Amino acid sequence: MACIAIAPANQNLCSTVRAPRLLPTLFVIGSLKAGSTSLWANLVDHTNGRITPGYLTHKGDVSRKEKDFFGDPSMWRLGRRWYEAIWPRCTKDDHKVAVDATPAYHVWYDAPKNMATFFGPKLPQLKLVWMMREPVSKFWSYFWELKQYGGEFQRMSFSQFLAPKLARAHACLEKDPNSPLWPPSLPPPFESCAPHLDHGLYHPQLVRWLQFFHPSQLLIISFAGFISQPSEVFHDVLIHAGLPRTEAKGAVERLQQAPATAHRKKMENSRAKGHGRMAAKSRAQLHEFYAPFIERLYGLLNDKHISVSPCREMGTRFLDPPENYSASVPWRDNANARPFGQVRWKTSATQFSLGSESAHSE
Numbered sequence: 001m002a003c004i005a006i007a008p009a010n011q012n013l014c015s016t017v018r019a020p021r022l023l024p025t026l027f028v029i030g031s032l033k034a035g036s037t038s039l040w041a042n043l044v045d046h047t048n049g050r051i052t053p054g055y056l057t058h059k060g061d062v063s064r065k066e067k068d069f070f071g072d073p074s075m076w077r078l079g080r081r082w083y084e085a086i087w088p089r090c091t092k093d094d095h096k097v098a099v100d101a102t103p104a105y106h107v108w109y110d111a112p113k114n115m116a117t118f119f120g121p122k123l124p125q126l127k128l129v130w131m132m133r134e135p136v137s138k139f140w141s142y143f144w145e146l147k148q149y150g151g152e153f154q155r156m157s158f159s160q161f162l163a164p165k166l167a168r169a170h171a172c173l174e175k176d177p178n179s180p181l182w183p184p185s186l187p188p189p190f191e192s193c194a195p196h197l198d199h200g201l202y203h204p205q206l207v208r209w210l211q212f213f214h215p216s217q218l219l220i221i222s223f224a225g226f227i228s229q230p231s232e233v234f235h236d237v238l239i240h241a242g243l244p245r246t247e248a249k250g251a252v253e254r255l256q257q258a259p260a261t262a263h264r265k266k267m268e269n270s271r272a273k274g275h276g277r278m279a280a281k282s283r284a285q286l287h288e289f290y291a292p293f294i295e296r297l298y299g300l301l302n303d304k305h306i307s308v309s310p311c312r313e314m315g316t317r318f319l320d321p322p323e324n325y326s327a328s329v330p331w332r333d334n335a336n337a338r339p340f341g342q343v344r345w346k347t348s349a350t351q352f353s354l355g356s357e358s359a360h361s362e
């Protein structure tokens with residue numbers, strides 16, 4: 001566990017209003033479709049109440065986990081009092097840690113700035129967790145999530161969904177090959193250059209977060225590592241949140257002993273399972289699109305010495321596509337944990353080693 005910086009003993013952040021509230025110090029800021037529901041459920045289910053999710057808002061069930069406040073401008077407008085009121089009251093000897101797990105935060109350009117405004121000099125006390133998944137399978141997962149919402153996405157095939165977005169992004173890259181393509185609000189001609197695709201552009205997003213947060217406040221989680229070593233990742237997150245080692249150990253034991261219930265399965269939160277796999281051509285196009293951004297991200301993580309959990313994936317190419325890649329099936333081995341310098345991205349359809357295409361492709 002030596003690669004995870006040990007957080008100072010947990011300090012509560014109580015708001016200054018007359019009936020002070022226990023404000024969150026732990027934030028899961030990303031990524032959409034990268035296991036955040038599962039991690040969040042482990043945090044609130046297996047820490048004996050030590051990690052607390054706060055109250056429901058008008059957004060219903062999902063708001064136990066996701067408060068949305070610092071990202072979505074319509075939520076930010078609700079104001080400080082509104083946010084404070086959705087957390088439990090502070091008690092004298094309260095050792096709880098409140099968690100706001102909003103995986104869309106990393107996509108909102110103003111989220112880190114809003115946090116800085118809200119927390120002021122206490123900002124350095126916050127701990128951020130960012131789960132990162134190889135962006136092509138993440139994009140596929142998000143497509144099936146969008147289909148749940150009905151509307152225009154309901155009738156769309158994956159290639160109909162993808163083609164105009166890629167065309168738009170490539171047009172922007174032709175104008176400037178170094179365009180970050182994010183945020184969507186870049187000035188013309190780079191406005192909305194990569195709709196939906198921009199969720200996987202971790203590099204420019206991380207640059208933005210580092211304008212407000214010290215690298216040691218961040219813990220990146222490898223999605224592949226989360227699946228293969230859930231206990232180790234859980235332990236790292238608890239230590240990052242400031243829990244003492246003895247408590248973290250107890251929580252990990254409870255997680256390991258927990259039965260595989262329907263609740264746990266539900267918390268995996270899959271919409272993509274049962275929908276086959278992405279067509280080889282789309283997959284190759286997406287890999288080609290994301291490859292340079294992922295290279296830049298590896299460079300930034302290494303330059304800033306940002307912790308990655310599980311430890312064995314630190315300094316590795318943990319976001320590369322695995323061999324025998326299938327977008328619909330998360331991999332469970334350690335194929336990705338290769339040293340950072342070793343380039344593995346392959347960018348044309350013919351270079352992929354592909355199994356036979358699923359009958360349900362798209």
Ligand SMILES: Nc1ncnc2c1ncn2[C@@H]1O[C@H](COP(=O)(O)OS(=O)(=O)O)[C@@H](OP(=O)(O)O)[C@H]1O
Pocket residue numbers: 031032033034035036037038103137141142144145227267268269270271272273328330
């Ligand atoms: N333990 C475990 N094993 C394998 N896969 C897992 C696990 N936990 C979460 N997942 C996968 O993570 C995807 C859901 O991520 P999120 O909960 O972050 O989604 S959301 O953004 O909050 O909607 C969703 O991915 P897809 O199945 O590809 O859609 C889940 O299957």
